[in-house]
Amino acid sequence: MKVRCYNYKFRVGFTKLEIVLLIALIIVSSVAYYAWFIRQIPSPKPPKEERKTITIVDSAGRYITVPWPVKRIAALTSDSAQVLIALGMKDSIVGITKYAADDPWAPNVTVIGTSFKPNIEAIISTKPDIVITYVRWPKPEALEEKLEPLGIKVIRLNLYKLETLFKEVKLLGLLVNKTERAEELVNYWKGIVDMITSRVKKLKNEKRVRIYFEGYRDYAAAGPGSGWDELIKLAGGINVYADSPVTYPKVSPESVIERNPDVIIKAVSSSKFKPYGATDPSPLKEIRDNIMSRPGWSEIKAVKEGKVYIICADMLHDTFGLVAELAYIAKILYPDLFQDLNPDALHKQFLEELLGVKYAGIWIYPAG
Template sequence: MKIHAWLAVILFASALILPALAESFTLKIYGNANMDEAIDDQDISCVQGIIDGKEKSTELADANHDGVVNSEDIDHIKHIIQGDEDTLTLIDTANRTLTLKMPIERIVAVTDDSAEALRVLHATDKVVGVSVETLENFVYLPEFNQTPNVGKWNEPDIERILTLDPDLVISYKSATPKYIEPKLNGTHIPSVALDLYRADDLPVEMRMLGYIVGKTAEADKYLELFNKVADTVSEKTSTIPEDERVRVYLEGSADLKTYTKGKGGDLACTMAGGINLASGLEGSYPEVESEWVMVQNPQVIVRLAQPSEIPCGYETDDPSGFEAKRNEILARTGWSNITAVEDNRVHMLLYEFGASPGVPVTIAYMAKWFYPELFEDLDPQAIHQEYLTEIQGMDYDLKKRGVFVYPP
């Protein structure tokens, strides 16, 4: 549904509050007795304090999830720390409590984000089934090219999944209760809901996945990069007054489609210190009128695109598609008076950055575009290269290959 300028909801105060990027989180795995970001010796001390009556019990103190906190929970925590626990009980992103039989050796990744996350954790050898979306992304995710196809994320092939006999199925928070869990009910196959693309949930989800697949060190390495970018940006943007923050129009992978509050592009924009002008609109990805954009008069325009729409990303070295779309945006009727167009602050960006484990790259690029003077020394391409080379182990030279932003 198109939203006319005169009906648009102007940003409300809560949408203007810039969240801390590298804020702490609670790892929702039973055994995390002190409710912090990891399971370690401090949790053993916490459980002992609960047993001795010196500390109050916590939601996650019952490590073996048997209904009582006692010395057996201390033993279970020790096994989790050592990585040889026989069960792991957790609360996933869909707020479902489930107990997994460990170790997890066979995984069906029903989303391309979970496939990428498993490569980040160097656990691709555990993947026995992937989505159509992953197979279509064969240049970026070549490890899975010969992996069995289990259908689309919203149309999973349950029969195929059953024949693969996985220890675990991973899908989105919205998809797992709807498409996966009911159809696996009565089987021995558990499913876990992890989005693995939202900037706000990625830290806790990546660490949880690290425990699930026994790759906690690799999860920590990813979080170091995430927090490095987050802290660098937050340190300089958190003190910017609301009325001085850059006003941004985000356009999705279709003309005049935008992002509302809480969507992947919105989260990255907000975390980079920008104000998403469409944050308060209704719907998830509403289509707006061209006049609405002109009335909002953004200072920066970011157009996100997918390879299925415009040749871009890892599959091409030719930026002409990005260049043509940007020129089209600049030439839209009446847009020459928009501040972003007047100031030549219209940017093309690969869509997957804003909604994938690679979101720190988007945050870096957006921060650079929003506040070039503040981030004169920030090098988003170097961060992207580190994500590919150091985190994922990819042999891909960004100075020679790919089209991810335009202008370069």
């Protein structure tokens, strides 16, 4: 019996090619496993934006803490909306009053009622960081008591009195992180006010012009503490009703005759005459003629000398427009003292450069 013997050869180790292939296999497997493992880990949620806060004192003297910078503002005053636009923050306005909404400068945003009758539901729908309203209007029970429990802060500013305008502009600039722009605006427009007041300061009392100012309603005078009284004083005039015990006194025709003003200025609201874009002054002429023909008023010095003026407060008796308005009054009272002052140019600058609307219309009659 023959036995076959086979010569088996056993190999120890791997060839270079096999080693390379093995390493490649390990790498591919590791990468595949890592990719699978990573997919099993839940993606982290992006962290919530941590907004800073700032505490300010508003014109009602209240300490208020709000998110900073403020990004969404419901403007219950046209004045605050105008300042925000001048600061370059038009997009921050999320709500505006129904009266301001009709003005050519106004943004197309939610209408939130009026300064006197705010629409709380509309305000809430805009999701504002803050609401800006006047110091006196509306009452806290109509606004703060309804909004602040929802985390919506109310800031009270005026912006219609030169006495506090520039301080309030700086405060708004701080709230929206536009302090440099606010400083620039204040320096320029306050410089004009300072120029006017420095000139009239030299006038002796007997040389100062006496003014009867009449508001939107007949015989509604301007008493101490009113915005018009402030403008008259800054322009170097004497308000014939500065001694009134109330801010807006209702006076008699005979009382005006007795006080015999040198100049009469009457304000007209946009409900009577819309100045923007107007070309026909005849409605203003009619108002002026009616004043001059009031019984017994032909004996008043202002009427005798034709110094009766109609001012359209719309888009003029606001924010930096107040400076143009002051310039108009100063030039009416003292034309020789302000030959180099151009109120129309200031008003145009306010409308075109700050609010972005074309200067066109009639705001004072007769033209100064």
